[in-house]
Amino acid sequence: MTPKKLKIMLINPPNCGRSIPEEKYGITSLKQIFKGEPFCLEMLAGPLDDHDVIIFDLKCESEEALWKAFNQFQPDVAGFTAVTCEANTVIAMARRIKEKSNTVVVIGGNHATYDSEYFNRAEFDYVVIGLGKKSFSELINNLACGKDGRNIAGIAQTSPGRPLKYLKRIYSETDLMEQISPRYDLVTKYRSRYFLEHLGLTMGFVITAYGCTHKCSFCSVPEITGGRYLNYSADSVIRDIRLLGDIPFIRMVDANTFGNPSLSLDLYEKIMQSGIKKKFFADVRPDTIVQNQGLMKNWKEAGLYAVVVGFEDFQDTRLAGYNKKYQGHLIRESIDILHGLGIVIVGDFIASPEFDESDFEKLESFITANKIQIPVISVLTPIPGTPLYKKIKKNIVISDLDYYTFTNAVTKTKMPAAVFYKTYADLVKRLHHKPHKTN
Numbered sequence: 404m405t406p407k408k409l410k411i412m413l414i415n416p417p418n419c420g421r422s423i424p425e426e427k428y429g430i431t432s433l434k435q436i437f438k439g440e441p442f443c444l445e446m447l448a449g450p451l452d453d454h455d456v457i458i459f460d461l462k463c464e465s466e467e468a469l470w471k472a473f474n475q476f477q478p479d480v481a482g483f484t485a486v487t488c489e490a491n492t493v494i495a496m497a498r499r500i501k502e503k504s505n506t507v508v509v510i511g512g513n514h515a516t517y518d519s520e521y522f523n524r525a526e527f528d529y530v531v532i533g534l535g536k537k538s539f540s541e542l543i544n545n546l547a548c549g550k551d552g553r554n555i556a557g558i559a560q561t562s563p564g565r566p567l568k569y570l571k572r573i574y575s576e577t578d579l580m581e582q583i584s585p586r587y588d589l590v591t592k593y594r595s596r597y598f599l600e601h602l603g604l605t606m607g608f609v610i611t612a613y614g615c616t617h618k619c620s621f622c623s624v625p626e627i628t629g630g631r632y633l634n635y636s637a638d639s640v641i642r643d644i645r646l647l648g649d650i651p652f653i654r655m656v657d658a659n660t661f662g663n664p665s666l667s668l669d670l671y672e673k674i675m676q677s678g679i680k681k682k683f684f685a686d687v688r689p690d691t692i693v694q695n696q697g698l699m700k701n702w703k704e705a706g707l708y709a710v711v712v713g714f715e716d717f718q719d720t721r722l723a724g725y726n727k728k729y730q731g732h733l734i735r736e737s738i739d740i741l742h743g744l745g746i747v748i749v750g751d752f753i754a755s756p757e758f759d760e761s762d763f764e765k766l767e768s769f770i771t772a773n774k775i776q777i778p779v780i781s782v783l784t785p786i787p788g789t790p791l792y793k794k795i796k797k798n799i800v801i802s803d804l805d806y807y808t809f810t811n812a813v814t815k816t817k818m819p820a821a822v823f824y825k826t827y828a829d830l831v832k833r834l835h836h837k838p839h840k841t842n
């Protein structure tokens with residue numbers, strides 16, 4: 404059968420999620436706003452050249468506009484991505500699609516990977532589990548040929564009322580399909596809306612690796628690649644940077660950049676040879692910084708402007724509980740190195756619902772004493788499917804996923820909840836009182 408040219412609509416859900424501090428205590432300053440481009444959808448669209456593909460970004464457009472565009476385009480396939488706090492919103496949208504059309508509805512992303520059974524319901528036809536660039540393109544090929552997606556590893560056909568069954572995918576470099584670029588052109592009309600809130604900078608995304616070298620207990624990254632750390636070649640990263648044209652800021656959206664130092668050195672050398680002049684942002688582990696100081700110096704020379712460092716805490720017992728695999732002294736060393744190089748630090752920290760007043764005070768003292776320019780404090784959240792979730796499942800008091808935004812305590816707080824949120828909000832306000840100025 405000659406494959407049919409399909410119309411495919413990839414949908415990025417709106418900013419959603421609910422806020423306990425706002426609903427219960429009138430604190431409006433703790434909402435999470437995500438403003439990055441839907442890079443995973445641009446990646447998915449890459450191999451679908453034989454089809455008619457659009458990306459609709461609900462973080463930039465209204466839901467009313469979505470339904471208007473849907474009615475005009477009449478897609479054969481609608482593909483959603485969702486993190487945990489977006490799961491219920493996406494289900495409601497998928498339901499509306501199913502009520503009004505015969506469109507095949509597919510869901511992928513972090514929540515589909517960690518808690519795939521959550522989407523085993525009539526609103527969806529397929530769940531993409533893990534890295535989906537190749538498996539989703541295989542599904543589209545099958546659908547274009549009038550077949551289903553049952554035998555594709557990493558794709559589950561839904562079976563409401565019965566457990567989801569699917570072939571486990573063993574991820575490898577071939578799943579990266581690195582010869583195919585992300586479809587940046589599909590989000591051109593939204594580009595000016597994609598900026599890093601804390602710095603107020605527009606930026607473009609590239610990726611140098613999927614997965615992670617580690618398995619922190621709260622993190623939903625490692626399972627995306629079945630625990631593997633898969634790297635792109637320097638040439639493909641440089642190709643993608645060039646595709647972003649004159650955008651001056653490049654965010655490397657790997658969860659763990661420089662996790663393979665020799666490949667990161669190769670990328671640095673090729674960037675220098677290519678004459679590319681950009682400012683880069685990366686996510687780097689403190690132990691990577693300490694163990695690879697020469698590499699960090701090289702990358703500073705190549706334009707590394709800021710790093711997001713998931714410090715999470717500075718106390719050894721809590722770091723061990725998160726399975727971070729480093730201790731507090733190493734965090735201080737990494738901070739000194741970054742300050743020495745003049746690299747801006749976006750420091751991620753976790754406020755545990757177990758925190759009392761003195762824990763918040765110690766965290767503030769640490770951040771202030773160490774001059775972390777942009778501290779970001781999240782509430783410890785057991786994302787379903789993670790090791791943390793399995794460990795503290797019995798303590799969960801809020802199971803509505805709308806609240807899994809990293810600014811709500813879904814387990815019981817040690818302090819009275821009203822005091823916990825006020826202390827947390829006041830700390831965030833004080834820390835952000837003097838916004839960081841960019842060069």
Ligand code: SF4
Nearest residue numbers: 615617618619622658
């Ligand atoms: S928190 Fe960072 S280092 Fe830890 S598993 Fe996740 S991506 Fe890897």
